[in-house]
Amino acid sequence: MHKNCFLLFLLFWGNISFGQNLPKMQVWQDSLLSLGQKIFDNRAEVERIESNFLFVKTLVSTLKEPNSYFFDFDKLKMISAIRSPDDKFRVFSWNVPLHDGSYLYYGAIQHKSGTLKLIPLLDKTFEIKDVNRAVVRSDTWYGAQYYQIIPFKPNSYLLLGWKGHHMDYTYKLIEVLNFSPTGEVMFGAPVFSDDSSLMRKVFSYARQATMLLQYDPQNQRIEFDHLIPLQGGKPHQMVPDLTHDAYQITPTQLIYKEYVVILNPEN
Numbered sequence: 001m002h003k004n005c006f007l008l009f010l011l012f013w014g015n016i017s018f019g020q021n022l023p024k025m026q027v028w029q030d031s032l033l034s035l036g037q038k039i040f041d042n043r044a045e046v047e048r049i050e051s052n053f054l055f056v057k058t059l060v061s062t063l064k065e066p067n068s069y070f071f072d073f074d075k076l077k078m079i080s081a082i083r084s085p086d087d088k089f090r091v092f093s094w095n096v097p098l099h100d101g102s103y104l105y106y107g108a109i110q111h112k113s114g115t116l117k118l119i120p121l122l123d124k125t126f127e128i129k130d131v132n133r134a135v136v137r138s139d140t141w142y143g144a145q146y147y148q149i150i151p152f153k154p155n156s157y158l159l160l161g162w163k164g165h166h167m168d169y170t171y172k173l174i175e176v177l178n179f180s181p182t183g184e185v186m187f188g189a190p191v192f193s194d195d196s197s198l199m200r201k202v203f204s205y206a207r208q209a210t211m212l213l214q215y216d217p218q219n220q221r222i223e224f225d226h227l228i229p230l231q232g233g234k235p236h237q238m239v240p241d242l243t244h245d246a247y248q249i250t251p252t253q254l255i256y257k258e259y260v261v262i263l264n265p266e267n
């Protein structure tokens with residue numbers, strides 16, 4: 001009884017502290033919004049990269065504010081800021097488009113704790129020799145912009161992400177995020193039943209196409225479009241054929257299922 005009262009007191013006090021800090025967080029968000037718009041609005045690539053550099057510095061300063069974890073950054077539509085289902089951490093990720101049709105990716109993991117515990121994610125996409133079979137750390141990250149976190153094994157999560165990569169084709173991916181007992185972050189694990197050598201699943205499709213990749217919590221599976229080669233296209237330019245496959249999530253593995261039926265699929 002006393003323990004529950006103490007926990008309620010801590011929660012109540014934390015909400016008061018966050019409320020007192022809310023105006024400052026809103027000012028920080030406005031600054032980030034201005035910088036974020038310049039990342040995409042500036043025509044000059046050098047200026048976009050410079051705006052992103054200032055954006056990163058400002059975001060780090062913002063997250064140093066007390067209880068910043070509880071602020072939603074709902075105005076920053078140009079970045080993804082998603083919390084884990086167990087509310088232990090959240091992942092920030094975004095991209096900077098380049099003139100050649102490729103992208104630079106930036107990200108960070110913020111843990112829910114009393115003091116700032118922020119892990120930067122450093123995009124090393126073009127240094128990874130075999131992206132399908134590489135296990136990477138936070139400082140050798142296969143950059144992407146994530147839109148969903150799915151609980152998996154203890155200290156392990158599945159991330160669904162988008163990765164603009166080339167002027168002719170785009171990627172989506174299923175990434176495996178692992179936290180070691182010491183708090184180290186690792187990406188990639190051999191959990192795919194159709195190929196035990198895969199550390200992550202990367203889907204490549206034509207840039208003018210749209211691909212479905214979504215989590216169905218009711219059936220505990222990740223659903224996606226079945227892709228076929230685009231007629232007359234390049235090897236990476238795949239397109240959906242109006243059928244769907246899935247990975248059934250089990251306690252230890254993702255089991256590949258062909259030709260599943262999806263009701264009301266969302267793009």
